[in-house]
Amino acid sequence: xxxxxxxxxxxxxxxxxxxxxxxxxxxxxxxxxxxxxxxxxxxxxxxxxxxxxxxxxxxxxxxxxxxxxxxxxxxxxxxxxxxxxxxxxxxxxxxxxxxxxxxxxxxxxxxxxxxxxxxxxxxxxxxxxxxxxxxxxxxxxxxxxxxxxxxxxxxxxxxxxxxxxxxxxxxxxxxxxxxxxxxxxxxxxxxxxxxxxxxxxxxxxxxxxxxxxxxxxxxxxxxxxxxxxxxxxxxxxxxxxxxxxxxxxxxxxxxxxxxxxxxxxxxxxxxxxxxxxxxxxxxxxxxxxxxxxxxxxxxxxxxxxxxxxxxxxxxxxxxxxxxxxxxxxxxxx
Ligand code: UDP
Numbered sequence: 001x002x003x004x005x006x007x008x009x010x011x012x013x014x015x016x017x018x019x020x021x022x023x024x025x026x027x028x029x030x031x032x033x034x035x036x037x038x039x040x041x042x043x044x045x046x047x048x049x050x051x052x053x054x055x056x057x058x059x060x061x062x063x064x065x066x067x068x069x070x071x072x073x074x075x076x077x078x079x080x081x082x083x084x085x086x087x088x089x090x091x092x093x094x095x096x097x098x099x100x101x102x103x104x105x106x107x108x109x110x111x112x113x114x115x116x117x118x119x120x121x122x123x124x125x126x127x128x129x130x131x132x133x134x135x136x137x138x139x140x141x142x143x144x145x146x147x148x149x150x151x152x153x154x155x156x157x158x159x160x161x162x163x164x165x166x167x168x169x170x171x172x173x174x175x176x177x178x179x180x181x182x183x184x185x186x187x188x189x190x191x192x193x194x195x196x197x198x199x200x201x202x203x204x205x206x207x208x209x210x211x212x213x214x215x216x217x218x219x220x221x222x223x224x225x226x227x228x229x230x231x232x233x234x235x236x237x238x239x240x241x242x243x244x245x246x247x248x249x250x251x252x253x254x255x256x257x258x259x260x261x262x263x264x265x266x267x268x269x270x271x272x273x274x275x276x277x278x279x280x281x282x283x284x285x286x287x288x289x290x291x292x293x294x295x296x297x298x299x300x301x302x303x304x305x306x307x308x309x310x311x312x313x314x315x316x317x318x319x320x321x322x323x324x325x326x327x328x329x330x331x332x333x
Contacts, residue, residue, distance in 0.1 A: 259294070
């Protein structure tokens with residue numbers, strides 16, 4: 001079962017699972033997910049994907065789904081994930097992500113699910129003491145979103161002492177890019193992430209984009225992030241599940257390439273890919289942005305994972321999605 005399978009990362013993982021021949025059922029409450037996305041996965045793969053409109057906090061719906069589809073493993077994406085919103089409304093994040101997540105895990109454990117892969121985040125590290133960041137770096141989130149995810153990781157750890165489950169938490173760095181078909185991609189409202197914002201500015205969908213801070217202690221003065229292609233991220237989920245099925249113990253893994261790119265580098269690549277100029281203004285720092293976030297991704301590489309895509313592929317695939325430039329591919333949804 002994939003919770004949140006109609007969302008950005010969830011839908012790419014559903015597609016990979018289907019392509020790998022693994023039966024999947026999606027559960028999504030459609031607050032931020034879009035059902036058509038799963039329809040696009042069905043069209044692209046030629047397979048029907050059972051879909052339940054439901055909330056992970058609805059124990060009855062979850063139990064029924066686990067029984068009906070004989071679910072043995074769950075990938076849990078369903079969550080709220082806008083950092084600024086979490087700062088404005090912390091209680092919403094602790095209710096939606098933590099309280100509902102705990103209820104979900106408890107129902108899964110009682111219904112006999114044995115493997116759980118949790119969508120976690122580099123936001124658990126807060127302002128890191130050192131980069132690249134290894135998994136044993138202290139976790140000191142600086143916003144409720146990051147706090148909600150570390151709590152869920154801890155809950156899984158404690159549930160494992162009571163139930164015969166094993167789990168993996170994947171701490172994503174900056175997920176970006178899109179399926180090359182141009183039919184699945186990132187669609188947040190409001191959009192806060194750099195790559196979609198840059199491309200929207202290129203397309204004239206916003207007047208300009210603002211570079212948040214040019215006075216950081218980095219080579220060009222702008223923040224550095226570890227951008228990871230959503231397809232590489234999807235592979236990491238399949239690998240994590242396979243590892244659990246092969247007897248690997250529970251644990252946390254960073255998902256990042258180990259390479260950082262500045263905001264100005266992203267803008268330059270977007271100009272190369274699109275052949276157009278990005279309308280840019282230079283503004284103040286955005287509160288809460290650490291200067292550099294780069295993963296030490298060696299633990300996941302030891303499991304056999306290797307990122308296949310770099311920044312250019314990420315931006316090019318996102319461009320195909322945002323510009324609707326999909327060649328012969330079917331209409332985007
Ligand atoms: N950023 C920016 N302008 C924007 C959005 C983001 O300069 O309109 C910068 C932001 O300050 C950060 C980087 O781009 O350094 C990545 O931001 P994003 O929100 O995509 O991911 P985050 O690292 O905050 O999770």
